[in-house]
Amino acid sequence: MRCKLCGRPAYIKLHYPRMYLCEEHFVEYFERKVQRTIEKYKLLRKGEKILVAVSGGKDSAVTAYVLNKLGYDMECLHINLGIGEYSEKSEAYARKQCAIIGAPLHIVRVKELLGYGIGEVKTRRPPCSYCGLTKRYIMNKFAYDNGFDAIATGHNLDDEASFLLNNILHWNTEYLAKGGPLLPGEGKFVKKVKPLYELTEREVVAYALAVGLEYIVEECPHARGATTLDMKAMLNEMEEKRPGTKMNFVKGYLRKRHLFELREKVELKECKVCGMPAQGEVCSFCRFWGLEKPLDFRVRRG
Ligand SMILES: [Zn+2]
Numbered sequence: 001m002r003c004k005l006c007g008r009p010a011y012i013k014l015h016y017p018r019m020y021l022c023e024e025h026f027v028e029y030f031e032r033k034v035q036r037t038i039e040k041y042k043l044l045r046k047g048e049k050i051l052v053a054v055s056g057g058k059d060s061a062v063t064a065y066v067l068n069k070l071g072y073d074m075e076c077l078h079i080n081l082g083i084g085e086y087s088e089k090s091e092a093y094a095r096k097q098c099a100i101i102g103a104p105l106h107i108v109r110v111k112e113l114l115g116y117g118i119g120e121v122k123t124r125r126p127p128c129s130y131c132g133l134t135k136r137y138i139m140n141k142f143a144y145d146n147g148f149d150a151i152a153t154g155h156n157l158d159d160e161a162s163f164l165l166n167n168i169l170h171w172n173t174e175y176l177a178k179g180g181p182l183l184p185g186e187g188k189f190v191k192k193v194k195p196l197y198e199l200t201e202r203e204v205v206a207y208a209l210a211v212g213l214e215y216i217v218e219e220c221p222h223a224r225g226a227t228t229l230d231m232k233a234m235l236n237e238m239e240e241k242r243p244g245t246k247m248n249f250v251k252g253y254l255r256k257r258h259l260f261e262l263r264e265k266v267e268l269k270e271c272k273v274c275g276m277p278a279q280g281e282v283c284s285f286c287r288f289w290g291l292e293k294p295l296d297f298r299v300r301r302g
């Protein structure tokens with residue numbers, strides 16, 4: 001098959017919209033789509049300082065690569081979770097990716113910072129639950145301490161569709177209020193954006209390959225990933241039969257999201273330890289890690 005635009009041999013067959021593209025035109029298509037997503041949902045403005053959270057995986061690497069190529073002012077943050085060899089490998093990939101991109105990379109190591117890696121803490125909480133809490137806190141505090149205007153993450157269309165489907169199956173309505181490509185900043189919460197929101201996982205993989213980004217393929221050893229993978233497989237099966245299923249599902253959600261939003265907002269206080277937003281006296285991060293002094297992520301710039 002041949003590229004719809006230039007007639008050269010096709011690199012990829014897109015399912016929705018259905019067309020064949022050569023490598024060069026696919027790369028162009030992908031980048032234009034990221035730019036359009038940013039404009040359509042008003043995610044970022046030129047001149048804003050953006051922190052990209054790079055995990056070593058494909059999605060965040062592609063996010064950093066494209067934002068840099070589109071001319072955004074961006075730097076990267078890698079959080080080493082202290083999960084043995086898996087984390088060492090992830091960090092090595094993040095370093096390689098940022099070297100290719102030519103973006104400054106900051107690294108925070110959970111084990112050095114807090115004494116234990118994820119999975120080493122004696123607690124009843126499953127690792128994935130306090131891992132998520134820890135990552136979200138560090139990302140936000142790092143961005144806040146260093147004056148970033150936004151945090152960009154690598155969530156793609158498949159991630160969003162499977163997140164929504166899973167939460168609908170369990171009727172987790174409080175989570176269903178929190179989807180979407182943009183979480184506006186508020187007080188000490190830095191704005192969060194998902195520039196790959198309308199691109200499929202398959203397109204992200206094809207793009208990474210086309211521009212020569214290598215990434216970690218293994219799943220985290222703690223991952224409860226099975227459910228997400230089942231959801232994704234189910235959605236892909238639907239997509240095969242009815243192209244556009246994922247996109248329509250997600251866009252329909254964006255139109256109906258208000259149905260899940262809480263009428264009363266929870267009043268947030270300031271954490272007694274770190275001063276960041278908290279539901280009680282002490283924020284869930286400082287409480288979990290038993291902190292008595294706030295963490296300071298300010299980077300000295302020469
Ligand atoms: Zn072409």
Ligand SMILES: [Zn+2]
Pocket residue numbers: 271272273274275276282283284285286287
């Ligand atoms: Zn705190």
